[in-house]
Amino acid sequence: GENVEQHPSTLSVQEGDSAVIKCTYSDSASNYFPWYKQELGKRPQLIIDIRSNVGEKKDQRIAVTLNKTAKHFSLHITETQPEDSAVYFCAASFKGGGADGLTFGKGTHLIIQP
Amino acid sequence: EAQVTQNPRYLITVTGKKLTVTCSQNMNHEYMSWYRQDPGLGLRQIYYSMNVEVTDKGDVPEGYKVSRKEKRNFPLILESPSPNQTSLYFCASSLGLRADTQYFGPGTRLTVL
Numbered sequence: 017g018e019n020v021e022q023h024p025s026t027l028s029v030q031e032g033d034s035a036v037i038k039c040t041y042s043d044s045a046s047n048y049f050p051w052y053k054q055e056l057g058k059r060p061q062l063i064i065d066i067r068s069n070v071g072e073k074k075d076q077r078i079a080v081t082l083n084k085t086a087k088h089f090s091l092h093i094t095e096t097q098p099e100d101s102a103v104y105f106c107a108a109s110f111k112g113g114g115a116d117g118l119t120f121g122k123g124t125h126l127i128i129q130p
Numbered sequence: 131e132a133q134v135t136q137n138p139r140y141l142i143t144v145t146g147k148k149l150t151v152t153c154s155q156n157m158n159h160e161y162m163s164w165y166r167q168d169p170g171l172g173l174r175q176i177y178y179s180m181n182v183e184v185t186d187k188g189d190v191p192e193g194y195k196v197s198r199k200e201k202r203n204f205p206l207i208l209e210s211p212s213p214n215q216t217s218l219y220f221c222a223s224s225l226g227l228r229a230d231t232q233y234f235g236p237g238t239r240l241t242v243l
Contacts, residue, residue, distance in 0.1 A: 017189065022172075050231070052173075059220060059234040060173065105172055117188050118163070118232070122172035 018110040022121025039106035048109035134235035153221030162204035
C-alpha cells in the first residue's frame with residue numbers, strides 16, 4: 017500500500033515569514049495529493065490539492081509543488097499569520113477496488129510566533 | 131445546509147459491547163469514508179465506499195465493519211470494541227469516485243474501557 021512521510025512534525029516560524037512542509041510518498045501510481053488544515057478541536061478542512069498532471073498550484077498565500085520523479089510534494093505558506101497556526105496533513109491517493117483511498121501523513125504542528 | 135453529521139459525538143463504552151457510530155451526508159455524494167485520528171499517527175483510513183453496497187478496506191480495517199445500504203448513510207460498526215480502538219473518529223464524503231475534496235464530519239470521541 018501507500019506510505020506517506022511528512023516532515024517536520026513541528027514547525028515554529030515568526031509571523032510574516034514563510035513556512036514549508038514536505039511529504040514523500042511511495043506508490044508511483046498515486047495521482048492526487050491534498051493538504052488539510054485542522055485547527056484545535058475542529059475537523060480537517062481541505063486547503064489546497066494537486067493532481068499528478070501539474071507541478072505547482074497556488075491559491076493566494078498557499079502553494080503546493082509536486083515532483084513526481086522524486087515522489088515528493090510540499091506545502092508553502094507565505095506571509096504567515098496567527099490564524100495559520102494549526103496542524104497540517106498531507107495525503108496521497110491509492111487505487112482501491114473501485115475508487116481511490118487516501119493515505120495521510122502524520123501531521124505538522126505549525127506554530128506562528130508573534 | 132450541506133453537511134456531514136455523526137452520532138454520537140462522544141461515547142464511553144466497555145470492552146466487547148457492540149456499538150455503531152452513524153454517519154450521514156445530505157450532499158448526494160458517491161464516496162464516503164471513515165478515519166481514525168490518534169496522537170502522533172495522524173489520520174488513518176479505516177474503510178471507504180464508492181457507492182451503495184460497495185466498500186473497500188483502507189489502511190486499518192481490522193476490528194471494524196461498515197455498511198452502505200443507502201447512499202446517504204455509512205455507519206461504522208465495532209462488533210467487539212477493545213481499548214486500542216479508543217480514538218477520535220471522522221466520517222467524510224466527497225462527490226466523485228476519485229479521491230477528491232473530502233468533507234469531514236465533526237468527529238466522534240470514543241473511549242473503550
